[in-house]
Each structure stands twice: as structure tokens, then as C-alpha cells.
Amino acid sequence: xxxxxxxxxxxxxxxxxxxxxxxxxxxxxxxxxxxxxxxxxxxxxxxxxxxxxxxxxxxxxxxxxxxxxxxxxxxxxxxxxxxxxxxxxxxxxxxxxxxxxxxxxxxxxxxxxxxxxxxxxxxxxxxxxxxxxxxxxxxxxxxxxxxxxxxxxxxxxxxxxxxxxxxxxxxxxxxxxxxxxxxxxxxxxxxxxxxxxxxxxx
Numbered sequence: 001x002x003x004x005x006x007x008x009x010x011x012x013x014x015x016x017x018x019x020x021x022x023x024x025x026x027x028x029x030x031x032x033x034x035x036x037x038x039x040x041x042x043x044x045x046x047x048x049x050x051x052x053x054x055x056x057x058x059x060x061x062x063x064x065x066x067x068x069x070x071x072x073x074x075x076x077x078x079x080x081x082x083x084x085x086x087x088x089x090x091x092x093x094x095x096x097x098x099x100x101x102x103x104x105x106x107x108x109x110x111x112x113x114x115x116x117x118x119x120x121x122x123x124x125x126x127x128x129x130x131x132x133x134x135x136x137x138x139x140x141x142x143x144x145x146x147x148x149x150x151x152x153x154x155x156x157x158x159x160x161x162x163x164x165x166x167x168x169x170x171x172x173x174x175x176x177x178x179x180x181x182x183x184x185x186x187x188x189x190x191x192x193x194x195x196x197x198x199x200x201x202x
Contacts, residue, residue: 009040009065009124010089010163010193015049016069020197024049028056028064030199040065040091045107047095067091069126070098070109077102077110087129089163091122115154123155124163125179127195132162133175145182152188161191 012020013027020043031039039062041053050066057064071085078101085108094117098107114123125132125148132151135144152160162183164176183190 005035005037007036007038008196009191010042011040011196012043013041013049013053015046016043019044022196022199024053024056026199028060028062031062032060036062038063038065040067042067042069042089044069045071045098065091068095071106072131073108073110077108077113080104086131086134087126089124089126092120111150111154118154118156121155122159123151124161124191126163127165128169128171128175136175136178137171141178144178145186148182148186148188158189161189164190164192165194167194
């Protein structure tokens with residue numbers, strides 16, 4: 001095994017309601033069994049599973065990484081017009097404000113809120129539902145580069161990652177190719193993830 005083993009940083013548990021099936025205890029045990037020293041929880045819009053996940057990981061001798069796949073509304077987290085929202089992975093984040101002030105169909109944050117509370121956070125561009133992948137798929141590469149630069153500025157050097165994934169979705173190959181090019185052009189680090197929703201492939 002490599003001295004730098006793969007660590008899952010985009011993982012959904014049963015607390016990603018209707019969108020994940022991993023039980024926290026089974027996830028921690030599987031990470032330990034596969035030789036992973038860490039694993040993340042990034043449920044959709046919620047952090048309800050974090051205590052259970054944290055305790056299960058500690059019991060299994062695996063470092064828990066607490067996070068969330070948040071919904072970002074570019075119109076502002078208190079906007080009540082339309083349903084504009086994109087995904088963003090935050091490792092340790094702003095979920096309470098998303099519920100208290102920003103809940104409209106889903107708990108949401110915005111760029112200003114992220115900028116105010118970005119200290120100590122690690123962020124990645126998320127799946128095809130993220131702002132940057134959405135801009136790439138619409139053909140707006142310049143817009144995607146501007147948005148990546150904005151997130152890098154908000155999060156600080158080395159705290160924002162472009163996220164590539166390997167799956168069977170046709171658009172993913174185009175997005176991955178563009179993200180790799182953007183990583184080189186903008187000097188932004190890449191991470192490889194898989195949005196894990198189930199423990200094993202059937």
C-alpha cells in the first residue's frame with residue numbers, strides 16, 4: 001500500500017435523506033478494514049450524523065473528517081425567489097445558518113456568508129451539481145475560471161480544491177478534463193473523490 005492511502009472525502013450516510021444508505025458504524029469499519037486512516041462525512045445539507053459518525057470512527061481507530069455538501073444560492077442565502085442552488089463540499093462548515101436564515105426548499109448559504117466564516121474551512125468544487133462544473137457544462141469556461149478564482153480567494157491559498165470524480169456520467173469526462181486544465185492554469189490543487197452513497201456496488 002502507498003504511504004499516502006486514498007481517503008474518501010465525499011461520502012453520504014443514511015443522514016443524506018433519500019440519497020445515502022451508509023450506516024456510520026459500517027462506514028467506519030469499512031474504512032478501517034481497507035486501511036484508510038481517515039474518512040469524511042459530507043451529507044447533503046445536514047450534519048445530523050456527525051456525532052454518531054465521530055464516535056464510530058474513534059471506536060474503529062479512524063480519523064473522522066466532519067463536513068457537509070452544502071447548497072449555495074448565488075442570489076443570496078435569504079433570497080426567496082426561484083430555486084437557484086449549487087453544491088459545494090465544506091469540511092467543517094456553516095450548517096446552522098443555512099437552516100436558520102437560509103432555508104428555502106433546502107438549507108442554503110451564499111458567497112458572502114462563506115467569506116465571513118471561511119477561516120479554518122477546507123472546500124472543494126463538488127460533483128456535477130457544483131457551480132464550477134455547471135458553468136463548464138454550459139460552455140462558460142471563463143465563468144468557471146472566475147468562480148474558481150473567487151472560491152480560492154475566499155478560502156485562502158491551499159484551502160480550495162477542484163474536485164474530479166470517476167463515474168459513468170458522460171458529462172463527467174468533459175468536466176474532469178477542464179478541471180485538470182484549470183488546475184494547471186490557475187495553480188489550484190486537485191482532489192479525486194467519488195460521491196459515495198452506498199457501501200458496496202451491487
